[in-house]
Amino acid sequence: MNTLSETNSQTAETRPNLVAVGTIVWLSSELMFFAALFAMYFTVRQVSGPATWLESTERLNIPFSSLNTTVLVLSSVTCQLGVFAAERFQPRRTGSILQINKWGMREWFALTFLMGAFFIGGQVFEYAHLAIEGITLSGSAYGSVFYITTGFHGMHVTGGLIAFLIVLIRSSYAKKYSHDQATTAIVVSYYWHFVDVVWVALFASIYLIK
Amino acid sequence: MKFSWRLFLGIGFFYALITAVYAKLSSEIIGSLALLLSTLLAILLGFYFWFIDRRIVGYLPEDNLEGEIADRAGELGFFSPHSWWPLLVGFFMTLAGLGVLLGWWLTIMAVAGLLISIFGFVMQYQKDKSSY
Numbered sequence: 001m002n003t004l005s006e007t008n009s010q011t012a013e014t015r016p017n018l019v020a021v022g023t024i025v026w027l028s029s030e031l032m033f034f035a036a037l038f039a040m041y042f043t044v045r046q047v048s049g050p051a052t053w054l055e056s057t058e059r060l061n062i063p064f065s066s067l068n069t070t071v072l073v074l075s076s077v078t079c080q081l082g083v084f085a086a087e088r089f090q091p092r093r094t095g096s097i098l099q100i101n102k103w104g105m106r107e108w109f110a111l112t113f114l115m116g117a118f119f120i121g122g123q124v125f126e127y128a129h130l131a132i133e134g135i136t137l138s139g140s141a142y143g144s145v146f147y148i149t150t151g152f153h154g155m156h157v158t159g160g161l162i163a164f165l166i167v168l169i170r171s172s173y174a175k176k177y178s179h180d181q182a183t184t185a186i187v188v189s190y191y192w193h194f195v196d197v198v199w200v201a202l203f204a205s206i207y208l209i210k
Numbered sequence: 211m212k213f214s215w216r217l218f219l220g221i222g223f224f225y226a227l228i229t230a231v232y233a234k235l236s237s238e239i240i241g242s243l244a245l246l247l248s249t250l251l252a253i254l255l256g257f258y259f260w261f262i263d264r265r266i267v268g269y270l271p272e273d274n275l276e277g278e279i280a281d282r283a284g285e286l287g288f289f290s291p292h293s294w295w296p297l298l299v300g301f302f303m304t305l306a307g308l309g310v311l312l313g314w315w316l317t318i319m320a321v322a323g324l325l326i327s328i329f330g331f332v333m334q335y336q337k338d339k340s341s342y
Contacts, residue, residue, distance in 0.1 A: 015270060016211065016262045018287040024258045028251045035247035039240045046239070162325070166332050173336040180288070 023187040027194045030156075034198050037152060041145045041205065048141050056142040059133050060207055061126060068122040069203050072157075075115035076196040079189050082108030086185035091177045105185055106168060112192070113164045116157055123154050146206065153202055156195045163188045211263035212273045218256030225249035288335075295331035302327055 045053055085091075085105040095102035127147070135143045167188050171181050226249045233242040263269075271281035302324040309317030 014267050015284075016266065021258075021262070024255065028254045031247055031251050031254065035244050038247070039244050042240050042243060162328070166329065169329075170333065170336050173333070 017183060019183050019187055020190070023190050027190060030194065031198075034152075034201075037149045038201075038205065041149050044141050044145045052140070052142055056135060056140065056146075057207075059130060059135060061129065062207055064122070065126060065203065065207055068119055068126070069199065071115050071122070072119045072196055072199055075112045075119070076193050078108050078115065079112040079192045082112060083186055083189045086177075086182045089177045089182060091171050091181070106171060109164050109168055109185070113161055113168075116161050116164070116192075120154060120157055120161070123150065149202060149206065153195070153199055156198070160188070160192050160195055163191065211259050211266070211270060215256050215259035215263055218252050218259060220256075222249055222252035222256050225252055290335070293331070293334060295327055295334060298327035299324065299331055 081103070082105045085103065085108055090104040091106055092104040093099070093102050093107050094104070097107070130143075130146075135146065137143055137147045167181075167184050170184060171177065174181055225245060229242060229245040229249055232245055236242070271277035274281070302320045305320035306317050306324055309315070309320055
């Protein structure tokens with residue numbers, strides 16, 4: 001019965017990391033926030049009838065948003081590769097910048113940041129086109145729910161980008177890459193994966209199920 | 211963590227059952243969706259607790275029926291003893307929200323302050339110790 005005290009050292013994990021558990025609990029509550037947005041989307045859709053929806057969803061640019069979605073999904077992969085580097089306590093690359101297999105957390109997270117920024121840029125581009133075609137936030141019920149759901153998601157992605165910046169700046173402040181730094185990188189990746197999964201669900205409901 | 215993951219996965223299965231029954235009887239999407247996401251909430255927590263339970267070495271005192279309060283002693287993590295930054299974060303967040311009512315100019319200014327206070331908040335313990 002003494003397994004805990006015998007293995008209580010700095011390296012082995014003997015108890016859950018409070019920051020990581022807290023992040024997951026918070027993310028599960030974020031899930032309910034998005035549940036409200038999904039409920040709003042489907043309520044308005046049911047109330048306003050199929051004709052309004054058909055007319056508005058025709059104007060969505062599916063090829064472009066699919067490209068954007070692909071970039072966001074791939075950014076989850078690069079983020080995870082950054083986490084693997086963080087778990088090896090490797091902040092920076094050991095080879096040249098072209099040797100991808102020697103990249104550290106910073107290179108992978110910087111790439112993830114750029115991909116996330118591409119996604120946000122793409123979304124702004126898409127909003128601009130839809131606004132020109134007459135779908136605005138206050139113009140119609142469809143416009144309201146479209147911009148509120150994708151806009152709140154976009155705000156979450158922007159928050160994630162700021163979190164990546166913070167991870168990168170913090171890792172450059174520290175002389176030594178510590179457990180603390182690795183924990184920050186891991187919890188930011190949890191958030192990023194969460195936001196990514198939510199986008200896949202949103203993309204399926206808004207763009208694919210017309 | 212044994213009890214925690216069993217509790218949350220149990221709640222998850224209960225919600226899954228309710229979701230299925232509700233979706234079948236009401237054939238209405240909004241409530242079914244809300245119940246489905248509640249299921250996912252419980253399963254996310256349950257799965258994560260199961261995952262850490264598998265990863266940690268040994269088991270926690272709360273899973274031991276003979277466990278004592280003192281078994282939980284030790285380092286829990288890092289807790290800030292004192293900080294003004296959260297107050298500033300809250301202040302600028304309030305201004306950003308008020309700006310939606312009063313005028314977007316206030317939101318834009320508040321977001322700048324919000325960013326500064328968030329950076330201050332997360333960087334406050336990041337100064338390299340050898341520099342002072």
